[in-house]
Amino acid sequence: xxxxxxxxxxxxxxxxEENFAACREKFMHTMDFFDFTPxxxxxxxxxxxxxxxxxxFCTDFKVIWRNELQKIxxxxxxxxxxxxxxxRSFLKNMIVKKPRQEGGLVRxxxxxxxxxxxxxx
Numbered sequence: 532x533x534x535x536x537x538x539x540x541x542x543x544x545x546x547x548e549e550n551f552a553a554c555r556e557k558f559m560h561t562m563d564f565f566d567f568t569p570x571x572x573x574x575x576x577x578x579x580x581x582x583x584x585x586x587x588f589c590t591d592f593k594v595i596w597r598n599e600l601q602k603i604x605x606x607x608x609x610x611x612x613x614x615x616x617x618x619r620s621f622l623k624n625m626i627v628k629k630p631r632q633e634g635g636l637v638r639x640x641x642x643x644x645x646x647x648x649x650x651x652x
């Protein structure tokens with residue numbers, strides 16, 4: 532039982548070490564890609580130096596990106612409002628308004644009512 536646990540633990544440890552080596556290699560390639568040279572050659576201090584620069588950059592970039600998206604949204608909204616305003620004015624100009632007629636329906640009803648009232652009195 533203990534032998535099985537020991538061999539299983541060794542296998543898992545070997546996998547973790549392989550993953551760690553692969554991760555370290557990718558991190559070195561990332562530092563090379565960004566032309567980052569650490570002041571100290573130690574692994575952990577290099578990571579600390581890299582991320583102490585990288586984290587504020589990412590935060591600032593995220594804030595600036597959101598602000599730029601807001602500006603774009605506002606510009607698109609203004610453009611859409613302008614188009615709607617143009618369409619409304621175009622439709623408003625297309626509608627022809629006629630002046631009210633003297634003998635409209637309401638006047639006829641009032642006249643008929645007055646006529647009926649005169650007959651009854």
